[in-house]
Amino acid sequence: MYPLFNFITAVSFIFGVCIGSFLNVVICRMPEGQSIVSPPSHCPACNHAIPFYFNIPIISFLLLRGKCGFCKTAISIRYPLIELITGFLALGLFLKFGLTPTALFYFIFISVLVAISFIDLDYQIIPDKLSLPGIFIFSTSFLFVPEMHVLSVIWGILTGGGILYLVAYSYYIIRKHHGMGGGDIKLLAMIGAAIGIKGVFFTLFTGSVFGTLGGVAAMALANNPEKGQAKIPFGPFLSLGAILYIFWGEPMIRWYINFIG
Numbered sequence: 706m707y708p709l710f711n712f713i714t715a716v717s718f719i720f721g722v723c724i725g726s727f728l729n730v731v732i733c734r735m736p737e738g739q740s741i742v743s744p745p746s747h748c749p750a751c752n753h754a755i756p757f758y759f760n761i762p763i764i765s766f767l768l769l770r771g772k773c774g775f776c777k778t779a780i781s782i783r784y785p786l787i788e789l790i791t792g793f794l795a796l797g798l799f800l801k802f803g804l805t806p807t808a809l810f811y812f813i814f815i816s817v818l819v820a821i822s823f824i825d826l827d828y829q830i831i832p833d834k835l836s837l838p839g840i841f842i843f844s845t846s847f848l849f850v851p852e853m854h855v856l857s858v859i860w861g862i863l864t865g866g867g868i869l870y871l872v873a874y875s876y877y878i879i880r881k882h883h884g885m886g887g888g889d890i891k892l893l894a895m896i897g898a899a900i901g902i903k904g905v906f907f908t909l910f911t912g913s914v915f916g917t918l919g920g921v922a923a924m925a926l927a928n929n930p931e932k933g934q935a936k937i938p939f940g941p942f943l944s945l946g947a948i949l950y951i952f953w954g955e956p957m958i959r960w961y962i963n964f965i966g
Contacts, residue, residue: 721795
């Protein structure tokens, strides 16, 4: 039993790491309008094609000491970091849900959230190519997650998109300029499709808390005099809130209710 469990655990992590390597391609190419399948992986500095033995997730980065194998240009630590994050998320889903359709569904969902988060950090955009199809794809959550049903999906989408739309519209009316992009609205609708209305409220609350803390930290570290005008992408914090809900949402909600009660 234990050898099989250990084997599946290792495979889950390795599978997640490999998907993380693919997500690196999506994050780098999709915002630029490039194909995510062609051309093959290449060094952005010397444009040399990267052979498979230099393209092994995490391991190649360590063996090459974080440098291109041809031109010796430094490779960003973020590439293996995203691979590690995705690997641990896959491992965590297996440990929580086992080898089930639920685990696979949530892994696909979380992988999209990882890609969206890093694209939003880099470009302050959330590609419609990810969020809009995601709303329809993840509206099938009731087929894979026992706690979800059709009404949960419908209310999750309407509530997720509707709340942020009202917030964005109210902000525009008061301040006369846009404070929130349409991408965040579509993202929360996608999150609602995957985890329902309860997950939307949890995500919005925790995302706002972490977003506020992140915004304060970013403004404190900013060097420009107009700190109050710093743009803080909200997508990564919404994604973090949704991931927290999947892993620990119900216990955290119960703890909070007992705490305020």
